[in-house]
Amino acid sequence: MDDTTFAVLGTGGIGRRTLDVARHKDGLTPVAACDRNGVAIDHQGLDVDELLDATEGNIASGPDEASGDTPATPTSDYASDGGAAAAEGATAGGGVKQAGEGAGIVASEQGEPTDAPIDDVIAESDAIDAVLLALPNLEHDFIPRIAERFADASYEGVLVDVLKRSRVIGMLDDREEALVESGITFVCGAGATPGFLTGAAALAAQSFVEVEEVKIWWGVGLKSGYEDNRGTVREDIAHLDGYDVETAREMSEGEIEALVDEHDGVLEFRDMEHADDVLLERAGICDAEDVTVGGVLDVRSDEKPTTTTVRVTGRTFDGERGTNAFELDDATSMEANVNGPALGYLKAAVLRNRAGDYGVYGPAEIMPSF
Amino acid sequence: MDDTTFAVLGTGGIGRRTLDVARHKDGLTPVAACDRNGVAIDHQGLDVDELLDATEGNIASGPDEASGDTPATPTSDYASDGGAAAAEGATAGGGVKQAGEGAGIVASEQGEPTDAPIDDVIAESDAIDAVLLALPNLEHDFIPRIAERFADASYEGVLVDVLKRSRVIGMLDDREEALVESGITFVCGAGATPGFLTGAAALAAQSFVEVEEVKIWWGVGLKSGYEDNRGTVREDIAHLDGYDVETAREMSEGEIEALVDEHDGVLEFRDMEHADDVLLERAGICDAEDVTVGGVLDVRSDEKPTTTTVRVTGRTFDGERGTNAFELDDATSMEANVNGPALGYLKAAVLRNRAGDYGVYGPAEIMPSF
Structure with a gap:
C-alpha cells in the first residue's frame, strides 16, 4: 500500500x-x-x-x-x-x-x-x-x-x-x-x-454463522480528567435508571455532584442507547436488538473500575453454541x-x-x- | 459491496x-x-x-x-x-x-x-x-x-x-x-x-504503538477425527522435545502409538515453528521472533484440552504496558x-x-x- x-x-x-x-x-x-x-x-x-x-x-x-x-x-x-x-x-x-x-x-x-x-x-x-x-x-x-x-x-x-x-x-x-x-x-x-469494540465483535463473530448476542462492557477511570469531562458525565447520567436526556440536561452542577456522591463516584450503566448496535447491524454481524452496551465510570480513580470486554455468542455452522471474548488490559488508556x-x-x-x-x-x- | x-x-x-x-x-x-x-x-x-x-x-x-x-x-x-x-x-x-x-x-x-x-x-x-x-x-x-x-x-x-x-x-x-x-x-x-488468530492479534494490537509479544495458544480435541489425521499427528510429533521432522517421518505407526500412549493421548507443543510469526511481521504488527505458538492436542477426546487464546502485550503511546486477550469458546470447532x-x-x-x-x-x- x-x-x-x-x-x-x-x-x-x-x-x-x-x-x-x-x-x-x-x-x-x-x-x-x-x-x-x-x-x-x-x-x-x-x-x-x-x-x-x-x-x-x-x-x-x-x-x-x-x-x-x-x-x-x-x-x-x-x-x-x-x-x-x-x-x-x-x-x-x-x-x-x-x-x-x-x-x-x-x-x-x-x-x-x-x-x-x-x-x-x-x-x-x-x-x-x-x-x-x-x-x-x-x-x-x-x-x-x-x-x-x-x-x-x-x-x-x-x-x-x-x-x-x-x-x-x-x-x-x-x-x-x-x-x-x-x-x-x-x-x-x-x-x-463503537470503533475498536465493534471491530472486535466482528472478528469474534467469525466462528459463527449466526450471532445471537453481543455484549459490550466498558470501564473508564476518570479522576484526573473529571473536571474536563463534566459535560460528558452529565450525559452519562441520562442513562441511569430514572433519568433521561432532558432531566440530566436540567440538573444543576450541585445536583450532579450530589448524585455522584450518592454513588461514591462510581456510576454503572446498563442497556445504554449506543451506536454499536446500529453499526453491527449495518455490518451484517447481528440485529441491533441483540447488542447490549454498558459499563462503569469511576470519577474518583484513574484506574478502570471494570475491565472492558466484548463477548460474542453465536451458533456455529455445525450446531454448537459458544461465546468468544475480547478483553482489553486495564492498563490501556481510553486515549x-x-x-x-x-x-x-x-x-x-x-x-x-x-x-x-x-x-x-x-x-x-x-x-x-x- | x-x-x-x-x-x-x-x-x-x-x-x-x-x-x-x-x-x-x-x-x-x-x-x-x-x-x-x-x-x-x-x-x-x-x-x-x-x-x-x-x-x-x-x-x-x-x-x-x-x-x-x-x-x-x-x-x-x-x-x-x-x-x-x-x-x-x-x-x-x-x-x-x-x-x-x-x-x-x-x-x-x-x-x-x-x-x-x-x-x-x-x-x-x-x-x-x-x-x-x-x-x-x-x-x-x-x-x-x-x-x-x-x-x-x-x-x-x-x-x-x-x-x-x-x-x-x-x-x-x-x-x-x-x-x-x-x-x-x-x-x-x-x-x-494463522488466519483467524493472527487477525485477532492484529486487532488486539490496536491499543499499542509497539507490540512486545504475541502468544498464540491453541487447543484441539481429535478423538473422532484421529484416524483421518494420523499424518498430521505425526508431523506434530516433530515439534516435541527430542524430535524433528526427519525423526518423526521415520517413525513406524507402532512407535507413534507408543508415544501417544506414553502421553495418555495428550500432546503438548511449545515454541512451534509456525507461519503466524512471519505473517505478523509482514503485517507490521511485531517482529517474528516476538511471536510464540503452542498448544495441546488431545487425540482421545473431542473436547478441547485447553482454550485457544491470543495474547498481545505491548506499550501504549502514553507509556503503559498491557496485554489484550482474545479467547475462543471451547465449543467452537476447528472447522x-x-x-x-x-x-x-x-x-x-x-x-x-x-x-x-x-x-x-x-x-x-x-x-x-x-
Missing part, C-alpha cells in the same frame, strides 16, 4: 494525539491540521514535533468561525472511548482551553492565521487521502455538514470521525448520495467504541484505544475508497467482511 | 464446508467447484444443496491428474486449525476417501467429468472474483504452482489458501512478480491459524474457526484486488492496516 496522506481537523485532545500516535505508525503522513484560528499545511509532511510543542497547553477553542457554529459546552474526548457517554454534546476536543488571536495552531511556525480553516484544508484536499474529523462537538449535524462541504468541493477520499452518536449516522445516511457522487468514503465512530484504531480504520478506509466503495460505513464494515 | 463469485478447488472437508458455510453468508455466490475427476460450473450460482448431498461420503481423492502431482499421505484438514501441525504434508482435503470414475463431484448432476479440472476452472475465471484453494496437500510447491497457472492465464482476482506452511509463503513470494503482473491478490493461511474466517478474508481480499493491490498477503495484512 502506498503512503497515506491525512489531515486532522481540530487540534484538541484527539487531534493532537492522532498526530502523536501517527508518528509511531508506518505509511501515514500528516499533511494538514487546523483549529479555529489557523491552519498548517505541508504536502511533504508536517513537522509534528514542532507543531505539538508549539501548541501544547495552547489550544484554540470557542466558536468555529469558519463554520459559523456555536459550540456546545466543551467537555472532553473520553466520550469517544469506553462508551462513557451517549455522546450528544460531548466534544472531540479537550485539553487546556485558551482563546485569543495567538492561541492554537498559529503559535506553531507552520501555522497560518485564517478565517476559514476548514475551507483552507478543503482547497488543498486533492492531495489528501483522508481527513480525521476531531472537531469539538457542536450541533448534532455539525459533522454531517462538514462532510457536505467536502462533497460540495467534489472531494474524493476518506473522512473519519471518532464520535458515537447514533443520530449522526442517520444524518450522514441522509447525505449519502452526495458523498457517493463526490467519491467520499465516510467512516463514522472509528474510535474506541490509546481511541487513536490507534482511528488511524487503523483510516488506512483501511483509504483502501475502500481506492476500490471505489463510497458512502457511509461503520468500523465493523471496514473489517474483513463476514 | 457487490456480490462476490467464488470457486472452490477441491471438495474434501474444507472445500465442502466452505460451500456449506457460504450458504449462511451474504453476498457470496459459489459458481465453480472441482475435484480430481470433475468440475461443476454455473455462473448463476451452484446448487450447493444438491452438490453436497450428491458427494457426501463420496469424495474423489488420489493423484490430481490435472496437475500431474503425486499426493503425500492424505491426512485431514485439522492441520489448518489450532496450529496442530507445522503442516508439511498435511492435506486440506479429508473426509471419506473414495476412488474410481464415479467418485466425487461427477456424482452430482452439476458435475462434468474432466481430465483437467483446474484448467477448466481457469478457463472460466474471467467471471470468478475469488478462488479458494482447498486442495489435498501434495508437494510443498503445489499451491504456488497452481497460483502460477492462474497467473499464466492472466487471471485477475483473488486466490486464498488455508494452509499454514511458512515455506509456502516464501515460494509464493518468489512468484510475486508474475502474480502482480496478472492482477492476482493471494492470501495465504486464511484459516483458523467453524477455519471456514468462517477463510470466507471473510476472501471477501476482504476481493476489495483489495479491486483497489489494485496485487501480490502475496497474509491474513493480518487484510485487516485494517495498523
Whole structure:
C-alpha cells in the first residue's frame, strides 16, 4: 500500500494525539491540521514535533468561525472511548482551553492565521487521502455538514470521525448520495467504541454463522480528567435508571455532584442507547436488538473500575453454541484505544475508497467482511 | 459491496464446508467447484444443496491428474486449525476417501467429468472474483504452482489458501512478480491459524504503538477425527522435545502409538515453528521472533484440552504496558474457526484486488492496516 496522506481537523485532545500516535505508525503522513484560528499545511509532511510543542497547553477553542457554529459546552474526548457517554454534546476536543488571536495552531511556525480553516484544508484536499474529523462537538449535524462541504468541493477520499452518536449516522445516511457522487468514503465512530469494540465483535463473530448476542462492557477511570469531562458525565447520567436526556440536561452542577456522591463516584450503566448496535447491524454481524452496551465510570480513580470486554455468542455452522471474548488490559488508556484504531480504520478506509466503495460505513464494515 | 463469485478447488472437508458455510453468508455466490475427476460450473450460482448431498461420503481423492502431482499421505484438514501441525504434508482435503470414475463431484448432476479440472476452472475465471484453494496437500510447491497457472492465464482476482506452511509463503513470494503482473491478490493461511488468530492479534494490537509479544495458544480435541489425521499427528510429533521432522517421518505407526500412549493421548507443543510469526511481521504488527505458538492436542477426546487464546502485550503511546486477550469458546470447532474466517478474508481480499493491490498477503495484512 502506498503512503497515506491525512489531515486532522481540530487540534484538541484527539487531534493532537492522532498526530502523536501517527508518528509511531508506518505509511501515514500528516499533511494538514487546523483549529479555529489557523491552519498548517505541508504536502511533504508536517513537522509534528514542532507543531505539538508549539501548541501544547495552547489550544484554540470557542466558536468555529469558519463554520459559523456555536459550540456546545466543551467537555472532553473520553466520550469517544469506553462508551462513557451517549455522546450528544460531548466534544472531540479537550485539553487546556485558551482563546485569543495567538492561541492554537498559529503559535506553531507552520501555522497560518485564517478565517476559514476548514475551507483552507478543503482547497488543498486533492492531495489528501483522508481527513480525521476531531472537531469539538457542536450541533448534532455539525459533522454531517462538514462532510457536505467536502462533497460540495467534489472531494474524493476518506473522512473519519471518532464520535458515537447514533443520530449522526442517520444524518450522514441522509447525505449519502452526495458523498457517493463526490467519491467520499465516510467512516463514522472509528474510535474506541463503537470503533475498536465493534471491530472486535466482528472478528469474534467469525466462528459463527449466526450471532445471537453481543455484549459490550466498558470501564473508564476518570479522576484526573473529571473536571474536563463534566459535560460528558452529565450525559452519562441520562442513562441511569430514572433519568433521561432532558432531566440530566436540567440538573444543576450541585445536583450532579450530589448524585455522584450518592454513588461514591462510581456510576454503572446498563442497556445504554449506543451506536454499536446500529453499526453491527449495518455490518451484517447481528440485529441491533441483540447488542447490549454498558459499563462503569469511576470519577474518583484513574484506574478502570471494570475491565472492558466484548463477548460474542453465536451458533456455529455445525450446531454448537459458544461465546468468544475480547478483553482489553486495564492498563490501556481510553486515549490509546481511541487513536490507534482511528488511524487503523483510516488506512483501511483509504483502501475502500481506492476500490471505489463510497458512502457511509461503520468500523465493523471496514473489517474483513463476514 | 457487490456480490462476490467464488470457486472452490477441491471438495474434501474444507472445500465442502466452505460451500456449506457460504450458504449462511451474504453476498457470496459459489459458481465453480472441482475435484480430481470433475468440475461443476454455473455462473448463476451452484446448487450447493444438491452438490453436497450428491458427494457426501463420496469424495474423489488420489493423484490430481490435472496437475500431474503425486499426493503425500492424505491426512485431514485439522492441520489448518489450532496450529496442530507445522503442516508439511498435511492435506486440506479429508473426509471419506473414495476412488474410481464415479467418485466425487461427477456424482452430482452439476458435475462434468474432466481430465483437467483446474484448467477448466481457469478457463472460466474471467467471471470468478475469488478462488479458494482447498486442495489435498501434495508437494510443498503445489499451491504456488497452481497460483502460477492462474497467473499464466492472466487471471485477475483473488486466490486464498488455508494452509499454514511458512515455506509456502516464501515460494509464493518468489512468484510475486508474475502474480502482480496478472492482477492476482493471494492470501495465504486464511484459516483458523494463522488466519483467524493472527487477525485477532492484529486487532488486539490496536491499543499499542509497539507490540512486545504475541502468544498464540491453541487447543484441539481429535478423538473422532484421529484416524483421518494420523499424518498430521505425526508431523506434530516433530515439534516435541527430542524430535524433528526427519525423526518423526521415520517413525513406524507402532512407535507413534507408543508415544501417544506414553502421553495418555495428550500432546503438548511449545515454541512451534509456525507461519503466524512471519505473517505478523509482514503485517507490521511485531517482529517474528516476538511471536510464540503452542498448544495441546488431545487425540482421545473431542473436547478441547485447553482454550485457544491470543495474547498481545505491548506499550501504549502514553507509556503503559498491557496485554489484550482474545479467547475462543471451547465449543467452537476447528472447522467453524477455519471456514468462517477463510470466507471473510476472501471477501476482504476481493476489495483489495479491486483497489489494485496485487501480490502475496497474509491474513493480518487484510485487516485494517495498523
